[in-house]
Every structure is written in structure tokens, then in C-alpha cells.
Amino acid sequence: MSLTPVERAAHYATRSSRFAKAGPKHLAYFKSVLDQPCSVTQRKGKMLTEKAATAPYNIDWMSQIQGDTPAVLLPTCTKQVSAILRYCQEEKLAVVPQGGNTGLVYGAEPVFDELVLSTQLMSAPPVVSKDTMSVEAEAGVILQQCQEACAKAGMLFPLTMGSKGSAMIGGTVSTNAGGIHFARYGSMHANVLGLEVVTAKGDVLNMMSTLRKDNAGYDLKHLFIGSEGTLGVVTRSAIRLYQQPRSKQTAMFRLSNFESVLALYHLAQEHLAECLSAFEVMDGESLTTSPANQVPYKRTDKNDAFRAGSDFTAAYFCVLVETNGSSETHDFEKLSEFVESAQTRLGDQLSGGGAYEPILSQSAAQTAQLWELREGVPVHLASSGRIYKYDVSFPIDKFYCIVEHTREIVYKKHKVNPAEVLVVGYGHFGDGNVHLNVIDLTRSHAAELDAALYPGVYEFCAAHGGSISAEHGVGMQKRDYVHLSRTPETIRLMQDVKRMMDPNGILNPYKVLPLDT
Amino acid sequence: MSLTPVERAAHYATRSSRFAKAGPKHLAYFKSVLDQPCSVTQRKGKMLTEKAATAPYNIDWMSQIQGDTPAVLLPTCTKQVSAILRYCQEEKLAVVPQGGNTGLVYGAEPVFDELVLSTQLMSAPPVVSKDTMSVEAEAGVILQQCQEACAKAGMLFPLTMGSKGSAMIGGTVSTNAGGIHFARYGSMHANVLGLEVVTAKGDVLNMMSTLRKDNAGYDLKHLFIGSEGTLGVVTRSAIRLYQQPRSKQTAMFRLSNFESVLALYHLAQEHLAECLSAFEVMDGESLTTSPANQVPYKRTDKNDAFRAGSDFTAAYFCVLVETNGSSETHDFEKLSEFVESAQTRLGDQLSGGGAYEPILSQSAAQTAQLWELREGVPVHLASSGRIYKYDVSFPIDKFYCIVEHTREIVYKKHKVNPAEVLVVGYGHFGDGNVHLNVIDLTRSHAAELDAALYPGVYEFCAAHGGSISAEHGVGMQKRDYVHLSRTPETIRLMQDVKRMMDPNGILNPYKVLPLDT
């Protein structure tokens, strides 16, 4: 993928003249701060200034955005973070917080010459408490390591997602990351019990706690959850844990239309209720590029219908259902009853006249295979051509409309050949979270697609009660579209909050909020 | 209960001279606003100024605090609320939002001559959507009516509590109310999907949405959840619903010590996991005043031990466990296995050598009876003498320490006779939420108890990782103690937020935040 026009425009917005340029004096100060060993761990921080060393911190995960930082600061403790931010605020030095750098909206990299503050060295082993059913972790702890520490104590960390091997706890809190188990365990707003943050002014806000209920004044930790490093740097957090499920069951369905997917979802709520842990949907078109041996059903497509220009719904839908519970027997019974009930109610819509029976996984290997299909979808799509990715959300009954609409625009209005450009949808159905992907297989339709998709996709969200960002956040990528999902009064209050907390606007500039004009 | 010294001091704090006195000119303006019929419902608002009519709005639920409002404003729509607040901000008129007036921290009443803005007339029937599993309700909708509307559609509203017949949705959102099912379904931060708020400046923030995932910029609705009407008036909200459980099971246990309660809780997590919906604890002393026919176990007390001054733990503990699930058979099986496992693991601690077998409810009537015991506790305690009520929270392994500590202070340090003053603890164990109650049965120990409890109880919370307010909030009652649960930096940010959003401080003054000095 090359930069879209929007991204290009944003990327080349002018550097704000209000920021100072970091010079030798500043770097000497940072070095002196980072050379002070942490009073707890005795570890010193680090500063990187060599181009070769700073390079990976300058580029985003998708290799689209490239900044030019003069220095990457790697503190080891909250005190160092505080000293750095206080100084940056005074000296008007712009700084971008960075965790695992897996964000997908160009939020964690410098746009111009911002300093990078990486949490990488703040990664003491997380502390798991069975009694309070919580884990305390420094910002730089990698998600997967945190999950593993919890699992060792018989506890489940509520968040998991494809980027778990690199994403860091501070990053997941700052982006209010969602993932696969969101429908069951909720968002970071539901699960973060305590937080330590250094504000843009350098103040340390110690809001650490493992209490479940605590209504002693405004609950300010929510200001920092999901504000993508524009209001403060998260240094530590305490997160609620759940009982590690003893049983995990999966089933896969092939359905002939969207109405049946919706009906199946309501049936799942009824039959699986408290143990439902995932309800993932993939349209038939999204499976086009997956290896044949991964797809358990005969693949069909509707290219002729798309070309004819009257019917833009999917050829079929695949649904992956997962349950997590405390009893293997009970969960298997519930799942079996659910499958039977679905067969009775949905009949041919489900079985395709007997050709497509539901698959009830019989082994861990089969479960892994079904998840491999789901997790492979974005990977195989991305490697098949130039890809446009949208992470949007809708009320679940309107989950699929954005895909149909985009097909209409691309195939009918812009007359693109459906054999050359895929328009597909998949995602976390229970959360209304659609991943709309458009793949230019021949890499020859940039002009039509740029015209078709910007700002059309986001405007469609706005017009249909959807959000332009379900889980990935805003960053620089969607900054200029926030007004489509938020009212002017709400955006004004966001700006007031930002101004109050970060008078010189030094923390993660050019991101999330509209540019000052 | 008469006012405690703290409450008295707060109550008689001087009226702030920065506020204007509402005169005829102001009232005429309000009347003109309220006389405009709402553009949707065509209903006009109301204004009450007669003493007899305003009286109930001037007094809190516990009849402790009495304000003297010149007028109660009863708008019917958001536009009227906006006009009222914009005018109050300009004219420096203080105003207190009021819902069902069931708050227990003196937050919803005027302290002096603040205007009352009641949401009572904003109570259109709530709109339940099965598709999005959410309900949209105006601020003045009564909690129980909202629950019933949801139940009719097969959905469960996540919040329930003793005040459900009077508390209003806007009030529950503004206090981040907890209640019995908090451990299962989470807080208002977890369940509020969308919010409409009128800020203290009169701006309407339309953040209504039923989306599950929406990371398009700062999630500002959290600022208003739990800020007790000091930052804005909630006019509408959309709240997440859950599948109505098909099965509800209960069991009761009698345990000989706190360690066994903790062990039982961990066993419940293991065996009941996804279907556990309540784990309520009552110490033996809290059952002293309940009618004998409600208490299924032989009552004992430890007055002699308390008097001897060396052992302050409870005589015994009662635990009420509830499950909610989708299968009667499964849930009953899980509960039975849990009971068996508890008997094996806890032996005599649980059964008292066979004298106290666990009770597995066999009928709806028996379940109702067990809940009656639990819900009756505060009622019977309150009617037995002068009561001091504390709603605090601790990490669950320290749940009971505050009760033991208070006994030590009252019985040992202040030499109060345990037969004349009860010190008891009960509450939502899973949330670490202890209700510490001290009951002066002879109404003759005010001096010792005032000295023993203030500020001792709150200071003990602070020293042991607890919160001075678990679910009831701060209001005027705990305003002067917030610093025990929040750091100076955090309180400073609360004040900054308040100042930014309400420059003249007109919205619910004298509450939540320290008084300006």
C-alpha cells in the first residue's frame, strides 16, 4: 500500500512553528536524566541518536509513515518520564510516546522531528494477584508476556489480539484496544482498575488501585484510556483478571445471507449466553485469497452479480463461534443444542440443502485450524495486492451495509472490474466491528479507488450511525474525519481538555484532534 | 441518626458569595423557558416555588440535610435544560441537579439557596432494542421501570439495587451506581454506551450511540459518569443490556471465620465462574437485629470476646451465593458441585461439625427468603438505634479488617459496652465493598462514637489501600475526605477540570471537591 491522498496530505502538513528544535543543550539534559539509575531497579535509562538506532522508531508498523526524530528516549522509571515531560513542556519540545509500535493509525511515530519517548525499558515482570484478581504491569510489558504471567496463576487477561507479541500494556490502555474477546470481557474502560500517568506537564498522577468499586471523586483514569498518548504517558496500570476458562469450544457455520447471520447471533445469545466468547464473521469474498486447504467450504463468488450491478451482498458468510466456560460437558451440551436449534430455525440458509453442515470442532487441532482461517484472512488479503483497510463499527443489524455500499460505489459507479479489485468485510460481529478491506489485486486502480473511498467510506459511517474508528483509534490517519463521528460541541470539549492538560501542545502533536488553524 | 460533626460542619459552611440570589427577574426567565412546549412531546415544563411544593426537594433521603431552594425547575426536554444552565452560568445562579433523590451522601439537595433542577418530567418510555442489545432512556426514567421495559423484551438491565423504585437513570449514571450485580455486569463505565449531557455552560453534548466499539477521539462520556452532577446534567443515555437469564440459583453458607469466606469465594470463582452473579457476605453481628424467623442459623455473638479486648473478628459469617445462567440443569449441577467441593475443602469451618449445613435453595420462595434476609439487614439495623453507615471498599483479602479495627477502637479504646453499640459489617464481597454500620442501640454514646469514628474510619481506609467511597459517591458528606483516597495531583486535576467546564462553579456547589479557600 502506498499512502492514500488523505494520509499524504496529513503527512505533509506543515511542522508547527510553536515547537523548538531539540539541540545539544536539550539532549544533554535528557542524557543527565536518563543516566540517573532508577531508585527501585537501579537500572539506567538510554538515549538513542544514531540514525541506524532510531530508524525503527521512526517508521510505523505498515511502513507508511516516516518521521525524523533527533532522539529516542528510553526511561526506566516514572520519575525519569516526569522529568522529561516537564522539561519538554517548558522548552516547547514535541514528543511522541511509543509502546510496541503496532498501532495502525500512524499514532506512535514522529511526523516531523518530535522526540520519541519509548516505554520499552519499563518492563519489570508483571505482578499477578489471585486475591484481588488483578495484574499490575509497567507500560512496557508486552501483552503476550502479561497474558502468560496471568495464565500461570490460573487467571485470564481480558484482552487478546493479533499484535500480542509486540503490543505493550501502556499502548493497549492508551488505545483502548479491543480484540477478539471484547464482547465477553469488555473494553479497557471496563477492565483498567488503576493507572499511573505522567501528564504533559510532568505531573505524576498516581491512580493505582486494584479496587473494583471506588467512587471517590471524578474517575480521571478514563481520560487517559483511549486518548492515544495526547494527554499523558501511561507508566503503570492495574487490570482486572478473570477466571481462566477450563473449556473452550468452537463451531463454524456457513450461511447464505446476512439475515441468517443476524438470526444466528440472536440464537447464540439465547443458547450460549454467559459462555459465548467470540462471534466472528467473514464474508465469502474475504476467503478468496486464503489457501484452499484452510477453507472448509466450497468457495463461491458473486463477481457476475457485482458486474451486473444490482446485487452487492456476499456470496455467503462464514461464522466462527467460540465459547469459554468452566465445564467442558456443559459447554459442549450448550453448543450442540445451539447448533441443532440453528439447523431447525435456519434450515437451508444454514445447510445449503445439506451441502454445508455446521462444523462442531472435535479437537484442539481442529479449533486451531478454524482460528487459523479467521486470523489468516487479513494476512492473505494484504499480501495479494495493494490494500485499503477500514476499521469501522455499526449497530449490528447494519453490520454489512458498508461493504455492500462500497461495492456499489467501486463496481457500479467507478466501473471497476470485480475480478481485479476485491471488496470484502469480516470482523467482530458481536461488537458491530467491521473490517472493510479493499484490495487492488492488479495494483492498477489507485485513482478510481482513491476517488471512490475518500471520504466516502467515513461519510457513510456518519450517515448510518456508525463510527469511523471501532478499535484502532484516530492517530494521524483519521484525524481529519473525527467530525464525522463526533459533534462540534464534543470536539470543542476535547480541544479544551487538551489545552488545559497540555498548554503547549507538546504531547503527540498532529494526532487525534483537528490541526489548529 | 442526627448529623455527625463532619456533616454538621459541612452543612453550615458559609454560602459562597460568588453566587447571585435568584430573584423575580430570574424566576420569570425560567418560567418563560419552561412554558415553551417541548418540540417533540409538546409537553410544557413546570416550576415550583411554594414552600409546600418544594419541601420534598429540599430534604435528603435520610432526612438529615435541609436546603432552602427558591424554586424547583422541572424541564421536559434537553433544550430547556440547556437554556436554564446557560442562563445560570451567565447570571451566577447556583443549581443542583436532582433525580430520584435516593443518594446517600447529601449530593442531590440544595445546601443553601441553590435552585433545584429536577429531571422528573423527562421520563418518556425507554426504547429497548433487541438488535443492538441496548436501551435508550431519558434521565428521569425510574430504574425499576427501565428494568421492566427491558425484561419485557427478554433483556436484562445490568444494574439493580434497593432504591430501584425511586432512583432515576440519570442519577444512577451520575453516581456510577453499583449494586448487587456489579461483580457480574460491571460498572456504569462498562455499560453506558451513549450519553447526552448539558454542560454547566449550557452546551448540549450529544454523545448518544449504541455502538459497542467507538474509539473516535477522547471518550468524554466517562467525565460525566460518577461526577455527581458537578460537571453537567445527564439528559439521556443508552445502556448496554444482557440476555435475561433463564435460571437463577441461590445457596447460603455459614462459615466460622474470614479465611473460610475468602477460600469459599475462590472456590466459587473456580466452580461457578461465568454464572456467578452475587456473593454477599453478612457477619453474624449484622444479623442480631433481624427477625429470628428470617435467620436460618442459630445466632451467636462474641460480646464477651469483644469486652475482653483481644479478639474482634465476627462470631460467624453468612454468605449468600447467586448464579444467573442460561440452563437450569447446568447451573444447578455447578452449584451442587461447588457446595460439595466447599464441604470437602472447608470441613468444620463450613458445617460447624454438622450443625450448620449449607442451604441449597429448592424453590423460588426459598430464594426470595434468603434475599429477604440480606436486603433486610440495613433496614433492621437502622430501625434499632442511631446508625452510622460507611460504604467503603478494600482489596477483598482485607474486606473485613475495617470492621475488626472499628471494634477495637470502639470497644477497647473508647470502652463502649458491646451490648449497647453494635459494630457490624456486610456487603458485596466480590467487589470488596463493605458496608460498615455502627448502631448506638441505647442512643447514648454519641460523644464516644463521634470521637471514635471521625476521621478514624476514613483514615484507616487510606492506610490500607481502601476507598472512602465504594459506590455511593462523595456528595457533601465525604467532600472533606477525598484527599484520603486521592493524591493531591489527582485532586488538582479534578479541580482544573471543574474550573474549565464550569467557570462560575454554579453546578452542584459544595459537593465532591474541596471547598475553595
Ligand SMILES: Cc1cc2nc3c(=O)[nH]c(=O)nc-3n(C[C@H](O)[C@H](O)[C@H](O)COP(=O)(O)OP(=O)(O)OC[C@H]3O[C@@H](n4cnc5c(N)ncnc54)[C@H](O)[C@@H]3O)c2cc1C
Ligand atoms: C497484526 C495486528 C493486529 C491488531 N489487532 C488489533 C485488535 O484486534 N484490536 C485492536 O484494538 N487493535 C489491534 N491492533 C492495533 C494495535 O495493536 C493496538 O492499537 C495496540 O493497542 C497498540 O499497542 P502498542 O504498544 O503497539 O502501541 P503503539 O503502536 O506504540 O502506540 C499506539 C498509540 O498509543 C500511544 N502510546 C503508546 N504507549 C503509550 C503510553 N505508555 N502512554 C501513552 N500513550 C502511549 C502512542 O503514542 C500511539 O498514539 C492490531 C495491530 C496489528 C499490527
Ligand SMILES: Cc1cc2nc3c(=O)[nH]c(=O)nc-3n(C[C@H](O)[C@H](O)[C@H](O)COP(=O)(O)OP(=O)(O)OC[C@H]3O[C@@H](n4cnc5c(N)ncnc54)[C@H](O)[C@@H]3O)c2cc1C
Ligand atoms: C434503599 C437504598 C439502597 C441503595 N442501594 C444502593 C446500591 O446498592 N448501590 C449504589 O450504588 N447506590 C445505592 N443507593 C444510593 C442511590 O440510590 C444511588 O446513588 C442512585 O444512583 C441515585 O439515583 P437518584 O436518581 O436517586 O439520584 P439523586 O439522589 O437524585 O442524585 C444523586 C447525585 O447525582 C446527581 N444527579 C442526579 N440526576 C442527575 C442528572 N440527570 N444529571 C446530573 N447529575 C444528576 C445529583 O446532583 C446528586 O449529586 C441506595 C439508596 C437507597 C436509599
